Amino acid sequence: MLMRLFNRRMCCLISTVLLLAVTGCSKEKESKSTPPADSAKSAKSEAEPTAAVEAKLAQADLLDGKADKIVTRCASCALRMNGTSDHTLKVLDYTLYFCTERCAKTFAEDTTKAVLALEIPEG
Incomplete structure (x- = not known):
């Protein structure tokens, strides 16, 4: 009788551990990975190559006086602060x-x- 109760508990414990291990693995695959901070990153939701997006980026690029496809002002700060090459996208x-x-x-x-x-912004 005691052995039978022990086997049931052990079976439930093993089943629970296996269930947690399997569900834990599947969630890990779905989680978002953090891109490396030291290199230029591609945006997760890539900007659609529309004429409007291209035009806005071209205008923002010219704020530093150079058309080099590098927007040096922080776009999150309304292009009013200077950005750095340490934080790029x-x-x-x-x-x-x-x-x-x-x-x-x-x-x-x-x-x-x-x-x-x-x-x-103007100038």
């Missing part, structure tokens, strides 16, 4: 500099929407 053919990693991550959540919402 690739959108289409452009490299965008951000002042912080948080700004880059926020902008990367929906690049198309973020680019289209940019208001290009």
Whole structure:
């Protein structure tokens, strides 16, 4: 009798451990991986190659006086602060500099929407 109760408990324990192990593995595959912080990252939701997105990026690129496909001002800060090459994001053919990693991550959540919402400051 005691052995039978022990076997039932052991069977339930083993089943629970296996179930947790299997479900834990499947969730790990679905989780988002963090991209390396030291290199230019491609946005998770790539900006659609529309004429409007391309035009906004071209205008933002010219704010530093050079048409080099590098937007040096932080797009998350309304292009009013200077970004650094430490925090970059690739959108289409452009490299965008951000002042912080948080700004880059926020902008990367929906690049198309973020680019289209940019208001290009004068000079």
